[in-house]
Amino acid sequence: MYRYSDWDETFVRARVAEFSDQVERRLTGALSEDEFRPLRLMNGLYLQLHAYMLRVAVPYGTLSARQMRALAEISEKWDRGYGHFTTRQNIQFNWPKLEDVPAILSALADVEMHAIQTSGNCIRNVTTDPFAGAAADEVADPRPYAELIRQWSTDHPEFQFLPRKFKIAITGSAEDRAVIRAHDIGLRLVERDGALGFEVIVGGGLGRTPILGEVIRDFLPEADLLPYLEAVVSVYNGLGRRDNKYKARIKITVQENGIEAYRAATEARFAELRPLFGGADRAALAEIAAQFAPPAFAARDAGAFDAAYAADPVFRAWADTNLNPHIRADHAIVTVSLKAHGQAPGDASAVQMRLLADLAEEFGHGELRISQYQNVVLPHVARADLPALYARLKAAGLATANVGLVSDIIACPGLDFCALATARSIPVAQAIALHFDALKLEHEIGELELKISGCINACAHHHIGHIGILGLDRAGVENYQITLGGDPVAPSARLGDRMGPGFSAEDLIPALERLLLAYLDLRTDRSERFIDTYRRLGAEPFRAALYQTEAKANAA
């Protein structure tokens, strides 16, 4: 894992000192709220519905055990004993006091973490595949590039006042687990004729105008990454609209100018920028890459795993849903679900965070990841250790076998926490999870992505859920609109189709039950996932199930 250089350490400490001074000046009245607001946002501090909220960057979703412990301690000392992991691989503390924030940032700096650029119109924390460096299907590890982008974008003088926020996602695998087409820039490492490069996608984003990104460069030599990114963002900085907040994201800039014009402008800027980089970026990358060397794996006999898998159906159910293939056949990638039926998706208590840190040290080379699905990943666990790991997780209530199933719901904080929300999402997620658990249907239903956003800003990515739910305010009453058929995974990524009138909170769950029972009737067999059946049959039979109307003739 990456360790801070002296430069990083000095920079982060200086920022803590600077912000501490700004807080002090706010508290004594030397700064007005209007003056202070942009300063606190640059340091990740929001004012939400009930309190301040501090968003801490988990750099490209990677955490060491030591960092996870520090997050637990912060949550106990200055918050309410838990943290909320987000769809952007970050963690949010929901109850910090303004006067405590300098101390929190200082505690974060002690473990090489910060909250810089987790808000504001700048380049945000880069997200990546939570299985990076461990996935069996990886072309190359994206994390060194993610760290390079972090260093390049942090305090980048040209990009501190972009027209709007800017999000970059990067994956190194054929299977896209970083949702690259829903980002301002999406990067996918590819190999061509033995050379490593990037497929570069630009102009994706969800929110009130969902658009999937388009390929701007199908093969960018990896050595050209930073000058090319700088060119893309530089063109956006010039062309992007500042007159209308809702038309300010790069997705609109690309749509308004056309991808061809955007590409031409980017290439022209790239030609200017490329000679200016002078190799410093290459030297930095070489230093960074050395720090992402794989852990010292030991060959282990997986017999204990095979025996437990054969003997214990509960362990088998967990292994079937929560494990992914590792680069080494004798290891596995473990996803720890933070979606126990009935809990708030993505919340972890301090006790759980500490346990996960301990387990990462005992069984997983001290590494943890946060996934876009708001779960925690132990990327390198020997199969031989899985039964013991499972037992420890189970004792702590962390062994829910539901990864990728209907209760593995992505939910934004919604109206329970968020000042922008129009409806609640967490209680809806809790109710859906409890309902399908009670019916004992979720393993029968199989792979399903259900995502719930509490407003049109779409933090939970409902547009790309197999089932997407959008909570709205209809004359003071929460109302939930359903979209079906979305798919987050490039290259087959697709935006969902809006079904029809929304449902009240009470009517929503029966509607979802009808929908999923209809799917069980309609699918060819268990191997046909909900999204596959939807693709095969189209919206009509599902719409009919939702609204209890006769399916149109073409569904027959």
Place this chain on the structure above:
Amino acid sequence: MARAFQPKVLTANHLRSGAVVWRTVDGRWSADPREAELLTDEADAEVLLLKAQGEALEVIGPYLAEARPGLQGPELVHIRERLRATGPSAGLRVTQLEAL
């Protein structure tokens, strides 16, 4: 004809703690919305709001929220305001769920 003024309460967040507070009849900021002053006159409400905007060392983000008279004091009309008063409805917090 302009729509009749709907009664309001004045609310904000406490600067230091971030806690949600409401303006009382005697000019304090209270954590209990039932103690809030129900403002039935638009001009009075606007003046109080302006005054609160000047209290930058005590509160941030003051605004007027619709309320109606209730038996125990003002009742907040909109669900957002009610949730802001009661705290997150997501009943099952992870810290309460675990029996570790």
